Amino acid sequence: MIELDRRQLLTGAAGLAAATALAPLWPTGATAAVPLAGAQAPGFYRYKVGGFECTSINDGARSFPLPDKFVTNVPKEQALAAAQAAYMPAGMVTVPFNPQLINTGAKLVLIDTGNGAAALGPTKGAVGRTLQNLAAAGVDPRTIDAVVISHLHPDHTNGIRAADGTLAFPNAEIMVPAKDWEFWMSEDNAAKAQSNEMMKNYFANVRKVYAGIESKVTRYDWDKEIIAGITTVATPGHTPGHTSFVVASGSDKVLLQSDVTNIPEFFLRNPDWHVAYDVDPDTAQKTRHKFYDMAAAEKATVVGFHFAFPSIGHVEKDGAGYRLVPVTWNPTL
């Protein structure tokens, strides 16, 4: 009865009622059945870059039936085979999302923001978790000094808004690629895109997300150290202003690739495959080869927004493509 009493203390009245009802059925063990937790561990992972403390923040992962033209330039069967080879659920593709938090010691910087808290919900998929995983990591969103957006696609930029539409990071400067801002805010471009449902939605989304806050937005150029230790790298194609980042401190650095590939199981192994979301797939393909040839030669640590959490690894040449060697989870810093 000592065990039962302790369990009652732990679980309260509901536990007491359940325990009483179940008591006659218990096996001879010392304790009652422990309820299932029913939730995953927090999705954050810290890593050092010189004196910087970085945190990979999981916004979630979305599994959905593989669209016919997810990969635009190979038969669907090839894409399905790649999904199966990666042990994705049958007929589905799984896309993870991982913003990165950089604490330089002077500035707290969030690079990309995920799908937004409004995307979170039982019927909307398992994404939009950036704010809850930041909270799990002990980060108050009001302490973030800068939000840097790699490109203006919804899964990167929508997280600047909380579920109620207010600014999720109210004290942060919002920094966007000048070339992407120019492209997506152009009324000419928006008008031309009306016949393409996906592009039409993207143009509308950018307008909705940035409505009324244009004055908080700073536009950045390529090859600039936009924050001490964070330098922009031109990786166009996925979008006209798509940007990667070198995060460097002391003699240490990592490459934040953003969307040089979408999921590596498809587009790193097959760098000539084109994902449906590319604005200029041929340029994206050239960027991909250039970026990974460099990363492989340097044995650079690469962080990928769409890599499986914690989304960090090394890229190696592998035949005509590349392979990702994920980092080994480090239990200490």
Add this chain to the structure above:
Amino acid sequence: MIELDRRQLLTGAAGLAAATALAPLWPTGATAAVPLAGAQAPGFYRYKVGGFECTSINDGARSFPLPDKFVTNVPKEQALAAAQAAYMPAGMVTVPFNPQLINTGAKLVLIDTGNGAAALGPTKGAVGRTLQNLAAAGVDPRTIDAVVISHLHPDHTNGIRAADGTLAFPNAEIMVPAKDWEFWMSEDNAAKAQSNEMMKNYFANVRKVYAGIESKVTRYDWDKEIIAGITTVATPGHTPGHTSFVVASGSDKVLLQSDVTNIPEFFLRNPDWHVAYDVDPDTAQKTRHKFYDMAAAEKATVVGFHFAFPSIGHVEKDGAGYRLVPVTWNPTL
């Protein structure tokens, strides 16, 4: 000043002093510098097996200079090359440790226990974290019904003791492989091992850890469902009684391999390499091929005690060896 006041509330007097001292140096941003967290995220990861809720619990990982005979049957240079290919620190080898918690709904079972809380400390390496990661997962060690040990090596069994030497899981039945108990408790075997420093220490360790609690120990045999849903599988060689497990619920199952390999970067890729810790390396090698040929053919989910956290993946044939495809982190259950 509103921001400063809020920061004071968050960080207390020390934060106030630091903030005041630093105030004149602040850039124009809205917030003060945020202290580095300096610690990794909790090391636990949940996964479902049918109706069971399983949790991979990271005991930590140990990096140490590669011993000359860590791999006993190939030149050290080959082992160093494998470590380098896996991006381990130069000249070092990294070995992770991952017990598994199984909540069957009726029983809470911990399979292996890690290096023990006594191993945890700044000068002793980053292992012995099982109790703290169980706590992070919300698990009270007093609620664990059974502790199942795969084999009687220190990194699997020492965690049955808390740092003060008391039983870490006071209400748990402790289940050990009968063949390992017989081997390691034999005074004849212990006497024969006195000339081998490693084996001598292993024999002494088993005696120390189990001193005075022999009556709490249950010995299990192979090919038995020792707990509903948990069946023992003979995988001898690493030790005479080394045991793997099938955890099955409904039509779903995973294979808990225990130490069929030590680190996969060495011994899964090169299944004919022998790790220094094997009692009978030739038998271990045969077991390895048999186990992975089966796992690859079945496309089984394999959990490895020495795989990188969260220590779950699929094993595929790759030339004369095998490769591990780690699972994609699932943000939901």
